[in-house]
Amino acid sequence: MHFDSQYFIELFASGLTKGSIYALIALGYTMVYGIVGLINFAHGEIYMIGAFVFFLASSLLTVLGLPMWAMICIATAASIFWAGGYGYTVEKIAYKPLRNAPRLSPLISAIGMSVFLQNYVMLGQTEKYLGFPEVIPEFDFLEPFASTFSSSDFVIWVTTVIVMLILTWIIKFTRTGKAMRATAQDRTMAELVGINVNQIISATFIIGSALAAVGGILISSHTGSIHYYIGFIAGIKAFTAAVLGGIGSIPGAVLGGLVLGMAESFATGYFSSAYEDVFAFSLLVLILIFRPAGLLGRAETEKV
Amino acid sequence: MSEPILQVQNLTMDFGGIRALNKLDITVHSGEIAALIGPNGAGKTTFFNCVTGIYKPTAGDVFLTPGKGEKPVSIKGLKPNIVTGKGLSRTFQNIRLFPKMTVLENVMIGRHCRTKTFILGAIFRPPRARREEREILLHSYRLLEKVGLAAFANDFAENLSYGAQRRLEIARALATEPHLLLLDEPAAGMNPQETEDLNALIREIAAEGLAVLLIEHDMKLVMSLSQRIFVVDYGSKIAEGTPKEIRSNPAVIKAYLGE
Amino acid sequence: MITAKDIRRILLVSGWFMILTLPILGMRVDPLSDNILWRLKNVMWVGLGTVVLQSLPHLWHLYLYLQAGMIRLWHHLMGTPPHKIVEKTAHRDSLINRVITNPRQRAILCAVVLTLTIIYPQVVNEYQINIMIMAFLYIMLGLGLNIVVGMAGLLDLGFVAFYAVGAYTYALLNLHYGINFWMALPLGGIFAGIFGLLLGFPILRLRGDYLAIVTLGFGEIIRVILENWIELTHGVAGIVNIPGPTFFGLGLTPSQKILYLYYLMVLFVVITIFVVNRLQDSRLGRAWLALREDEIACQAMGIDKRRTKLAAFSLGAFWAGIAGVVFAAQNRSVYPVSFSFLESAMILSIVVLGGMGSIVGVILGALILILLPEYLRELSQYRMLFFGAILVLMMIFRPQGLISVVRRKYDIDSIKAEEKEGGA
Ligand SMILES: Nc1ncnc2c1ncn2[C@@H]1O[C@H](COP(=O)(O)OP(=O)(O)OP(=O)(O)O)[C@@H](O)[C@H]1O
Numbered sequence: 001m002h003f004d005s006q007y008f009i010e011l012f013a014s015g016l017t018k019g020s021i022y023a024l025i026a027l028g029y030t031m032v033y034g035i036v037g038l039i040n041f042a043h044g045e046i047y048m049i050g051a052f053v054f055f056l057a058s059s060l061l062t063v064l065g066l067p068m069w070a071m072i073c074i075a076t077a078a079s080i081f082w083a084g085g086y087g088y089t090v091e092k093i094a095y096k097p098l099r100n101a102p103r104l105s106p107l108i109s110a111i112g113m114s115v116f117l118q119n120y121v122m123l124g125q126t127e128k129y130l131g132f133p134e135v136i137p138e139f140d141f142l143e144p145f146a147s148t149f150s151s152s153d154f155v156i157w158v159t160t161v162i163v164m165l166i167l168t169w170i171i172k173f174t175r176t177g178k179a180m181r182a183t184a185q186d187r188t189m190a191e192l193v194g195i196n197v198n199q200i201i202s203a204t205f206i207i208g209s210a211l212a213a214v215g216g217i218l219i220s221s222h223t224g225s226i227h228y229y230i231g232f233i234a235g236i237k238a239f240t241a242a243v244l245g246g247i248g249s250i251p252g253a254v255l256g257g258l259v260l261g262m263a264e265s266f267a268t269g270y271f272s273s274a275y276e277d278v279f280a281f282s283l284l285v286l287i288l289i290f291r292p293a294g295l296l297g298r299a300e301t302e303k304v
Numbered sequence: 305m306s307e308p309i310l311q312v313q314n315l316t317m318d319f320g321g322i323r324a325l326n327k328l329d330i331t332v333h334s335g336e337i338a339a340l341i342g343p344n345g346a347g348k349t350t351f352f353n354c355v356t357g358i359y360k361p362t363a364g365d366v367f368l369t370p371g372k373g374e375k376p377v378s379i380k381g382l383k384p385n386i387v388t389g390k391g392l393s394r395t396f397q398n399i400r401l402f403p404k405m406t407v408l409e410n411v412m413i414g415r416h417c418r419t420k421t422f423i424l425g426a427i428f429r430p431p432r433a434r435r436e437e438r439e440i441l442l443h444s445y446r447l448l449e450k451v452g453l454a455a456f457a458n459d460f461a462e463n464l465s466y467g468a469q470r471r472l473e474i475a476r477a478l479a480t481e482p483h484l485l486l487l488d489e490p491a492a493g494m495n496p497q498e499t500e501d502l503n504a505l506i507r508e509i510a511a512e513g514l515a516v517l518l519i520e521h522d523m524k525l526v527m528s529l530s531q532r533i534f535v536v537d538y539g540s541k542i543a544e545g546t547p548k549e550i551r552s553n554p555a556v557i558k559a560y561l562g563e
Numbered sequence: 564m565i566t567a568k569d570i571r572r573i574l575l576v577s578g579w580f581m582i583l584t585l586p587i588l589g590m591r592v593d594p595l596s597d598n599i600l601w602r603l604k605n606v607m608w609v610g611l612g613t614v615v616l617q618s619l620p621h622l623w624h625l626y627l628y629l630q631a632g633m634i635r636l637w638h639h640l641m642g643t644p645p646h647k648i649v650e651k652t653a654h655r656d657s658l659i660n661r662v663i664t665n666p667r668q669r670a671i672l673c674a675v676v677l678t679l680t681i682i683y684p685q686v687v688n689e690y691q692i693n694i695m696i697m698a699f700l701y702i703m704l705g706l707g708l709n710i711v712v713g714m715a716g717l718l719d720l721g722f723v724a725f726y727a728v729g730a731y732t733y734a735l736l737n738l739h740y741g742i743n744f745w746m747a748l749p750l751g752g753i754f755a756g757i758f759g760l761l762l763g764f765p766i767l768r769l770r771g772d773y774l775a776i777v778t779l780g781f782g783e784i785i786r787v788i789l790e791n792w793i794e795l796t797h798g799v800a801g802i803v804n805i806p807g808p809t810f811f812g813l814g815l816t817p818s819q820k821i822l823y824l825y826y827l828m829v830l831f832v833v834i835t836i837f838v839v840n841r842l843q844d845s846r847l848g849r850a851w852l853a854l855r856e857d858e859i860a861c862q863a864m865g866i867d868k869r870r871t872k873l874a875a876f877s878l879g880a881f882w883a884g885i886a887g888v889v890f891a892a893q894n895r896s897v898y899p900v901s902f903s904f905l906e907s908a909m910i911l912s913i914v915v916l917g918g919m920g921s922i923v924g925v926i927l928g929a930l931i932l933i934l935l936p937e938y939l940r941e942l943s944q945y946r947m948l949f950f951g952a953i954l955v956l957m958m959i960f961r962p963q964g965l966i967s968v969v970r971r972k973y974d975i976d977s978i979k980a981e982e983k984e985g986g987a
């Protein structure tokens with residue numbers, strides 16, 4: 001068979017785009033898991049809510065007649081604010097009262113939250129697909145590459161890199177970031193040395209939600225539509241990415257996201273696109289069988 | 305000397321960069337009461353965890369004689385339930401009962417590995433399953449009587465006093481019909497009277513032919529019970545001998561009292 | 564009492580919720596004009612609702628306080644010494660649990676319920692019978708999931724996938740080979756059980772929460788496959804004209820068929836209750852419970868963790884498969900949409916609301932969650948919202964469910980008597 005390098009590069013570019021989005025969402029999963037040891041099933045819904053808020057805000061601003069760049073900035077800020085607000089509130093309502101409950105309780109609560117938020121948005125907005133505004137302009141300097149990737153691909157890559165850099169800076173150098181790392185390692189110990197663990201957990205949820213919101217905006221403008229159900233599938237896949245990279249590990253989430261995006265892109269490109277979700281899931285099962293600690297995670301022995 | 309029941313050779317366990325056990329050699333003989341002592345953090349509990357399969361040791365070998373007159377088999381790296389099936393049972397330092405199950409049910413769980421009824425047996429209850437269920441019940445109840453908890457059979461395990469919970473752990477471990485019983489600080493948190501009763505209980509168990517290896521910080525209990533004592537410090541064995549020998553061993557005194 | 568601080572807090576929280584719901588509930592984009600439609604009334608309702616919800620505990624305290632004051636005043640006027648405040652009596656089993664732990668009362672209860680169930684279709688119309696048949700189906704599903712989640716503590720979010728396997732097994736076998744309901748029944752269960760084994764085997768040795776996400780993914784995958792493998796499953800068009808259960812080859816009139824199906828479902832539910840009850844009270848059931856409490860202690864006591872969990876997981880799958888065959892026969896058609904994640908969430912809500920591990924609880928949960936929306940049609944669009952909220956609220960306020968599990972108490976005297984016998 002003839003190897004079509006152009007096609008290969010296209011798939012690579014689209015894998016990179018998908019992977020970037022997965023990475024953005026996976027970070028929220030992995031950070032929360034690292035600190036409270038919980039799969040936050042409602043995280044995908046936060047991502048969806050972020051996209052909806054952007055959609056509403058941008059529509060409002062367009063009606064008011066603001067210029068494009070101002071509209072994007074304000075709508076993004078609104079989206080991050082509300083996504084963070086939802087993330088914060090979800091933690092306070094559904095997880096905080098269950099911190100010392102049996103393992104199953106917060107998981108069930110999380111699933112309940114996810115179902116609740118999905119239907120909340122469906123009832124509050126619509127059950128139909130909505131057209132999402134094209135907020136990413138066509139850049140002239142990308143003209144030569146137009147056949148392989150679009151400017152929205154490009155913007156997604158660049159934004160993801162910038163967001164990652166900011167996140168790394170927060171975690172490495174700020175007080176909050178250091179406190180987060182301490183809490184992730186040993187919550188009781190962190191409490192003893194005077195870290196306000198409640199605040200740190202809230203901060204983790206807010207940061208994770210903000211990342212998810214950015215991911216939501218980017219992908220929705222890339223695909224051009226939103227729907228209340230988009231968070232659910234994206235959530236499962238981002239979680240797969242987090243497990244793939246090693247849950248709890250931040251570089252792992254990024255790596256996992258990229259690997260998953262690529263795998264999906266090539267699998268759909270070379271086999272069949274109807275089964276896109278099946279590939280991601282099979283990958284998850286394979287990882288769990290052969291390397292449950294993930295690519296960058298380390299297996300730990302529970303202390304007995 | 306009777307035959308060895310547990311032979312541990314060169315056992316080493318690393319956690320990341322920390323060596324919790326360092327080339328430990330320990331042999332317990334059938335029918336004897338032995339003790340494993342050492343300062344806090346010496347690696348005693350880790351030793352139990354490695355022997356019972358809860359941790360996978362980094363290096364070394366563990367052999368268990370799974371019954372009278374049988375050949376020792378290697379149990380290194382086997383799953384905990386398999387090890388228990390071969391006749392090695394234990395209690396936990398930080399009590400690990402099933403708090404929301406009754407006292408009797410806790411012991412009945414110990415009978416699991418000696419019984420067989422599975423899905424179909426549970427649903428259709430053929431005579432064999434009924435007989436087995438009755439055997440589980442009676443055997444467990446007798447063990448409760450032995451450790452003096454029969455009166456609490458239908459209470460939740462979490463409502464027992466601390467000392468009673470430790471005795472319940474022993475009953476549960478005995479229900480698995482071990483040849484060797486590992487006790488991790490059985491007297492911790494007990495008052496003098498309870499410790500006295502525990503002393504008698506362990507003697508009674510040993511008199512029935514079980515070997516016992518206990519970790520204990522209560523030196524009076526250790527000295528009164530054990531025929532042989534192993535001392536570990538920083539994961540290495542620093543002494544082994546009869547209580548009398550250990551009491552006068554300078555290395556042991558140094559480990560316990562510091563410089 | 565309500566202090567100024569409380570009031571400020573109440574207002575702050577309500578304000579926060581109003582801000583939070585402002586975009587989703589308060590705004591909508593008109594799809595025709597792209598204009599924003601403001602719906603601030605919704606937001607006001609949210610604000611009002613949160614104020615009321617937050618005030619409830621305070622009002623309750625106020626009520627207790629006033630009550631105590633009245634009593635004191637009464638005693639003051641009458642010149643009698645005030646009573647000591649009566650301590651709340653120590654935890655007592657609920658009425659229903661006292662009944663079901665007493666063998667005689669339990670027998671009476673069962674007899675009464677069974678009689679009512681048998682009479683029911685004679686006094687109501689076909690529509691009501693059909694609703695009841697559906698409720699029975701969900702009791703079956705709930706009790707099946709209860710084995711996995713309630714008894715063994717494994718969070719299975721893809722239960723509906725096994726249900727789908729059962730339903731499509733019957734649909735396809737019937738379509739291609741003309742296999743009838745009674746033959747498909749065990750086959751559907753076995754196929755679903757095999758799927759459960761294949762999925763559970765690699766996953767069940769891992770941390771419990773991985774199971775949740777893997778089963779969730781599996782549920783979606785099955786649905787995607789059903790939708791896309793058109794040659795086999797006819798895709799979203801579904802498979803129609805599936806025959807109902809046969810009755811010794813006799814022809815039945817439509818209304819007889821419904822009655823037959825009804826009594827068949829009663830039979831299935833009774834069998835399910837019987838099986839679950841026996842499992843609960845067996846060596847295996849105890850091991851499941853123990854695994855839920857402490858896996859490491861279990862393994863140290865000789866329980867094979869993987870095998871034991873696998874038994875629960877695949878048994879649950881088997882039961883879902885059976886229910887799937889029944890579902891296909893009852894609806895006479897199957898479509899992929901019937902097997903969405905929301906269905907799994909609904910079955911989970913039934914188990915959680917009723918009480919994980921409690922048979923009576925699950926039955927009650929199924930009846931409430933299935934019958935209530937049927938009779939409150941206006942509210943039926945809020946169904947899933949309500950199910951989600953149930954999961955969260957139950958975990959926070961009543962994790963044991965409406966009816967908590969009772970542990971079996973053994974009759975010590977009879978054990979002693981038996982022991983003497985055995986010893987003699
Ligand atoms: N799962 C684990 N991961 C990392 N380190 C561990 C683990 N289990 C034990 N350790 C370390 O191994 C060392 C030995 O611990 P161990 O519990 O065996 O001591 P011990 O002798 O039982 O002490 P004590 O008398 O206090 O019970 C300690 O430094 C402990 O922190």
Ligand SMILES: [Mg+2]
Binds near residue numbers: 348349350397
């Ligand atoms: Mg210890």
